[in-house]
Amino acid sequence: MSWDSEYDIVCVGSGVGGLSAALTGAQEGASVLVLDKFHLIGGVSALSSGQLWPGPTHLSKAEGIDDNDSDAQAYINHLSQGFADPDLRKSYLAQSRGAIQYFTDTIGLQLQVIKDLPDYYYPAVKGSAPQGRFLEIKPFPARRLLGDWAGKILTSPYGDGFSYVTANEFVSMQLKGGEHVGTCLQRHVEADERTSGAGLAAAQVYAALQRGVKIQPSTEVVDLVVDEGRITGVIARDSSSSSSSSTQRIRARRGVLLATGGYDLQPDMVRSFDSLINAGNMTIPTITGDHLTLAAKVGAVPYSAHPSALTAIFVGYQIPGELIYGKPTWRLLLPGAPHSIIVNSRGHRFANDSFYPDVSAKAGRYDGQEQGLVNWPAWLVFDQDFVEKYNLLPAYPGQPLPQGIAVSSDTLRGLAEVTGIDADGLASTAERFNGFCKTGVDEDFGRGSLPWGTILTGDYSLPHPSFAKIVKAPFYAIKLHRVTVGVPTAGLPINGDGSVISAAGHVVPGLYATGNSAAYRDWGAGYNSGVANMRGMLYGYKASLHMVRGAGP
Missing domain, CATH: 3.90.700.10 (Succinate dehydrogenase/fumarate reductase flavoprotein, catalytic domain)
Structure with a gap:
């Protein structure tokens, strides 16, 4: 079979999940390609608050915040309401803590604790904490470090306040007063210091480019290549062109990661999975359930891990x-x-x-x-x-x-x-x-x-x-x-390594999913801000480690 290009890992989608997988793979020595159907990089997570909820971490410990896994696990257990896979639910905290340490200490992402921001259900739910479990990126000087690439990365179109004020700054202004939000906003905008999801996306793109990751926007993956039951590559085309000559066959020697987000722009899917008629959305136009369409070819079907009434809608x-x-x-x-x-x-x-x-x-x-x-x-x-x-x-x-x-x-x-x-x-x-x-x-x-x-x-x-x-x-x-807002009820079932599971209950060799493309089997029913982004980071990290260290060619 002839290929137009070859990589170890192909990541489909450039949100926090796709970029986390790309960073991990490249750091571990793999050649990595990131494809995104949209003309800008960052996915839905770049439009989000950018928060991560890993539970207690080395960062909260360094801030002197008293917390422990036992309390955090009790909180997760309550929110899951029995809908989560027990093994995935129990592994979430330790795995997330390891992922955060990898991305701060090995990759160099500048994450910080959001001080004085409590868990959603504090103090009503046992194990909830008054602060310490939310993380965010520090302001990232995009224009200074990224040059022309800064203009290729999403910032929120809903107002600068979504991309140029940190949660730490907002919470402090709410609780303690001090600097006016407009002054803070202007300071970050003038320096192009991006925060929230936009800052996280910019920081990850910068780290990925440093490690030789190829990032290719305006490229739609239209099919998976299957050889004897294993995913060996993708067929992609220029999403800005209708010409068939733009089609590429791209080999993925180690695996393909699906990180295309949810299905907000597919009304039939929203109606079927989220029980919503005529719902609006605040996502980019390319969130069309591509992961579900692609994975259907190999027998993977949508899985819902919780009632639609408890989805973050x-x-x-x-x-x-x-x-x-x-x-x-x-x-x-x-x-x-x-x-x-x-x-x-x-x-x-x-x-x-x-x-x-x-x-x-x-x-x-x-x-x-x-x-x-x-x-x-x-x-x-x-x-x-x-x-x-x-x-x-x-x-x-x-x-x-x-x-x-x-x-x-x-x-x-x-x-x-x-x-x-x-x-x-x-x-x-x-x-x-x-x-x-x-x-x-x-x-x-x-x-x-x-x-x-x-x-x-x-x-x-x-x-x-x-x-x-x-x-x-x-x-x-x-x-x-x-x-x-891009957080769906249904997604592809995965195991702890991010491998996609077929309807027959078998791992699909060479196919992985993360973030909002993956079902919330690890979390269950109740949502908490920061979970969607953390799951993207966690299973992107785990999938790449599995591809590089465990899956083999």
Whole structure:
């Protein structure tokens, strides 16, 4: 069989999973090619917060943070709710700690602990910790170190705040005040010091180029090459050209890693696996479930390790006419800002609306008696104080709301009339919520009781950061959308080495998967920020080690 080019390892996808595999393989002496269908490098993880959740590590220990595997394991066990594979769940902490040490000490990634950021469910869940388990990349001087490559790596199109402010800086500003976020942002932008997912992507690309990894954007893998049951290469083409002459046959002597993300841009898959109809998304246009299509050829089928209601799917809103990457886009809502509540059509709050996982799970509640989604549709309801103090991106505090996203009225009853929300229900709900603002205790849903959510959206200048009355006219309502962010319900089943498992239960020789292309068999039901990126890093690392040290040609 003739090949156009040959490498030891071919990574399909350039997010944290693909780049972690590439870095590990190259460090271990393998020749590595990274292919990505999009014209920019970094994948969905480059648009993310960039956080990693490995549990206790040498970095948290160096910061003097008291933590242990026993507590962290209890936390993971609770969140898994029995859905995780026991062996993979038990190995996650030790394997993640080893991967983090490899990428800091051997590869040289400058990771740091996010101080004062608690686990999602602290203190409600046994084993949760007040800080120390989240990591992020330090600000990375992309333009200075990468030159022309800096322009080939994704930064967030949703505002510089997503790519140029660290979580450490944001949390410190929330809790302690000091430097204004705008000043911090400007300082990093002027120096092109990238943070969050964009910073992690830039740092990984820099390290990969130093090790001779070839990175090739605008290249779509359209098929796997199979020889006697083993994956031996890929067939790829120029994704910016329709010409068949652009097709390449690329040999992968050690293996092929699928790290193409989820399937957000495939409505049929979103409907089937995530139980969502007409969902919006905040991903790049190339997240189309390619890993599932490719792996189907060798008998690997999608696997769901948890209920779709517990997938990291947000609520958000759409600005009419806004296009990003040439496609309609949505905006993420992290709920919980004061002067706002989330209600259903009866005008009732139905969740802890300062904590997005609770809102997301209960928005999808299907009632067996009513035979319907009792909390959907839902609306964000807020007043003029919200607009002046917090607002909704892309508008900043005090600016007019983005055109077309909200309806308004001088009274809450008038707002109910134009939205179709039950007027009596909305009026009584607002009155009850305003009562909670006096004490800061939500007697119905525990708003403000989980510090993670309060840190993200609370106002620490107030006596009760998650609470302020909805009283100042005009009043506004935004009909919410379900919004996917690249973290799927279903993926390819893998073992502890990242090897893909077929429907018959056998390892597919030469085929690996990581990140959001791999099913959450190791984690189970409950999500926590940083898990998606950590899984990408972990199984990219493990897969390459297996290819180089264990799989053989």
